Amino acid sequence: MRRPYIFRDPVHGDVGFARDGFGELVRKLVDEEIFQRLRGIKQNGVLNLVFPGAEHSRFAHSLGAAHVAGRMYDAACQNSGRPADATERKFTTLAALLHDAGHGPFSHLLEEILGKNHFHHETLTSRILTDDSSPIAARLRRHDRELPERLLPFIEYKKRRHRRWYYGIVSSQLDADRLDYTARDAMMCGIVSHRFDRDRLVGSLYIWTKPSRAGEPEDRAPDEHLAVDDRARDVVESYLHALYHLYQSIYLHHTARAASWLLNAALRRARDLAISDSVQRDRLFPAGGMRDPLWALIEDGNRVPLIEYMRLDEAHVWGLVQRWRGADDPTLRDLCERLKQRRFLKAIDVSTSDFEKLTKLQDVAKSRVKAALPGLDPTYYVRLDQIGRENYKPYRWGREDSGADPILLISKDGVTRPLEEEARGKSMLDLLESRFMMQRIIVPEEVREHLPPDLLKD
Template sequence: MLPREKVFRDPVHNYIHVRHQVILDLINTPEFQRLRRIKQLGVANTVFQGAEHSRFTHSLGVYEITRQICDSFKNNYPDQWDDSERLVALCAALLHDVGHGPYSHTFEHIFNTDHEAITRRILCNESTNINHILREVAPDFPQKVASVIDHTYPNPQVVQMISSQIDADRMDYLLRDAYNTGTNYGLFDLTRILRVMRPYPDGIAFDANGMHAVEDYIVSRFQMYQQIYFHPVSRGMEVVLMHLLARAKTLYEAGRFDAAYNPRLLIPFFEGTWTLKDYLKLDDGVLNTYFTYWLDYPDPILKDFSDRFLSRRPLKSATFTSDTENLLPDLRTLVAEAGFDPEYYTAENDSFDLPYDAYDPSSANPKTQIEIMQLDGSLEELSTLSPLVAAISGRMTGDKRFYFPKTMLQKSGDSSTYQQFQHYLLNGALINLR
């Protein structure tokens, strides 16, 4: 324990309280400090300009909520909670996102990385500062923390604190993302939820008198996905970023990358030979620097997409369904006739989410359901008690979009090509242009 509590001022939780030396030491490692340079919401700041917060601030927030849960369990349920589990829970909460790369999910898609697997490598690889600090607790402590993150830790209470349908991770990112995007969709009563959260031998449940606070959380999460995380313009910028990285990778693999513009830190990823040391050198700023260099690159596609990304020129989009996706090949042909390479200047993007999913053991990834504890100690699954949650339970929400150059919506140039494209959009029921 620290001789005196260390605090971090935070806009969401007011103060983040650190009482263990090991937590402070982990925060000060280079691997954890790197998260300051990776934005929590990737390219969403191109739509919500306040969304500049980092994986670092989010990770501290998840730690703080987990600390509050542990305090509540220790004070109110000492017969159901073993407080010797506190440190492994706090370390897992703090470190759960340490493996994220630059522009997290887009980078993963292009280079086939897995941030969860990399998180476990950072924890368990003896070359990292984080591993060294965790081993000072106990030789097997890095593996214990990693097992919480990959859901194999034997205590389900600890696992569900960090990863479940209502966990410290989700609660922090909803509140933090709502605050930084300037929206109210993600707000819910965190204090009340923590008050009614309680441990039982097989995991974590919620008192029946707090069910409405849990309902509010579910609805808030649903609204955040629809209004923020699935925003079509933000997804359009993700398409630009994905095609930018894909073009750079293609040029390099074809031996056509001008040596004067070589992205030295990305080459191991182009070649598939990257190491953990290579990975930990990357952050959002590294990629942005390369994109700035490529503004002068002779390849017109790489140059244009670098400018599109840095200058915020997303592709436009329209929704499509299974009934209208047969129009997409013709739309791609028209984009090509207008002078654009459809491999890069068109894209299909779908974003879907389950607001709440009752436990189904037969599914590929069964979810831990939210349990409501009745006065007699029995447990009822949330959607069986809440008509509101039942109405959205198991219902996939989101849309599919076709992305294309904004130029295709203007009436100049080859009028027949442009007008035919617009005709397809309007008469083919590809609507909701963004």
Template sequence: MSDKVFRDPLYNYIAIDRKRDGWLLKLIDTPEVQRIRRIHQLGVSNITYPGADHNRLAHSLGVVYLMQRVLDSLEKTNDAERIKRARQPLLAAALLHDVGHGPYSHLFEPCLGINHEYWSIEVILNPRTNINKILLQEDQYLPKQVASLIQENDPGCPTWQKSLLSSQLDVDRMDYLRRDSLFTGAGYGHFDWYRILNTIHLMENNKESYDIVWPEKSAMAIEEYIFARYYMYQNVYLHKTTRGLEKLLVAMWKRADRLRNDGVDINAVPVLDEFWNSKNASPNQYLNIEEFTVLSQIQIWKNHSDQVDSILKCTG
């Protein structure tokens, strides 16, 4: 069998050709990508929606699947060679776009000071990471091409390629809306994704520039997507219980950081202590921080002396 198949609750089977895309399977097996298996897709939303225990790896594989479908569709209706040249960096970016996420996804970005896109790019470009080594084996320019697709407002990235991964209507959002709807049980994330993917086109603006467009007959499917996104934000992503818990955890973390800066021994676990004490943390130091790290730290504070009791109470 030439395909490696992942069973998925949304798409049934996600198939990756071992001969053509063996490099992609190598990326999936790296410690950096496997780490996001231990990062919740929806942060602490499983407190509000107990079924929302799905992870960033499942989502990233879903984005790879949708990107495959988009590229196959574009090859049939546009310049096939242009699409084939873009295929490898686009599939790599689809898999790696969330590799820099910290514990509970976006939750601790304000505490750690840098957003996940920065760390994703660092992991891709740093010569010490497994991801960088695999990409370089394929093409010396591939790491920079992938980083360019993920980096916001990179003028060197073709507009149409960037739009597929990061725009108001992209494969990233199309996967997480449906996936989050499924696992939360909130039935708001449904839309005709199949029609959107299969009616996509490239339109040439001039000799160097192309845009992603859809025919008028796809308008209703796109409207459906827009409403799905709105309802998911109102009912899931901005749910008051989830947002309240996020505020508490961020306040706790900031309180711990203030105590540490004041010279108080907060009994930090080794990987956090190393990250906090590093002036220029490496990607590997950052990637060592997982959700298990946060939970272990909270457990230590819970059983610690009154010296750090105010951390859990978010007081002082």
């Protein structure tokens, strides 16, 4: 008897892969150094500095997403009376497993610092899947020469020449990624109030084939979508509510945002010093025979050699922060001391959205920092933190690529409609039309009492 490969997971229980050719591929992919690197990258950046249990990694999340993706594929096929295709299921599971392979340390923080045009984790993921220098790409090609290119459409929307329903399992508004992290993040952060029936939601999935239009070639690939049984619309509503409240209570928590900005400021200060002075660069990013991997990413962005990128994890960055506590530059030294001593900046809600008033508030804050913290550069201590999020993106009619596929509900007669067209009560209406905007100013504790009170919320 050949027992399956089992990963014990706190969210899903046993995550298993049969000891066949595919299971062996999964095991070898997981063991590759560039995938093991995800053990050193937390799922939620510095959220563990606020929620002590949030120590879980993108490694665990990736395994969980692969497990959920396989379940979603099986349920949709079974409910639709369609035999499961082993190749399609393999593509879907592998894409979910590898969807975060290119992530940098601290969630999206490095993308904020370097700019998404210079560095974006999805670009690195695509490179890890396809580059000749990538051990994962080599492993995939040994299994199936065309496999890397077959996985790209799951990651890059623009690579989708046909609408395959299973693409939505990996990337959509109701995908394996979200179904895993909503449960995992809530559990690890100790949040018990924002839950939904994930099993029922997965068990209510169907495949819907869009009827062909007159004049279309008969050999054209069918336009297929993932859909949810309309009897489970209450679970969809609970899912969207959970997602909304997780952003409100966890991801955008005021202390988490302030801690993230403090780390952001320290990394930007080190980068700015290194760019302006080669002597400083050698001190701040010592080579030790090879380029420092963080400096390699700063310099090369999306073109960074993968052999250097695979050395970059959060432990390496924290090691640099510890080193910078002894830096010559007083601003960098102070920012790093604050991080290690947990003397975070403070995120304060702002009562206005008027541009002139916000600019005035920022200028006042910088002047207060300059007076209270002489010798330090106030640019790195003040930020207007403006965050907007659309809870659900409805279908934009008439656009081939709306930027977000809608969540489709399907009736017993096979008729589908986007979720936003569902006859619903006020709760669902509010949820679908909600776009919340948070406006805060982030400043040191030393100056918070000296800001104009009329521009701050009580």
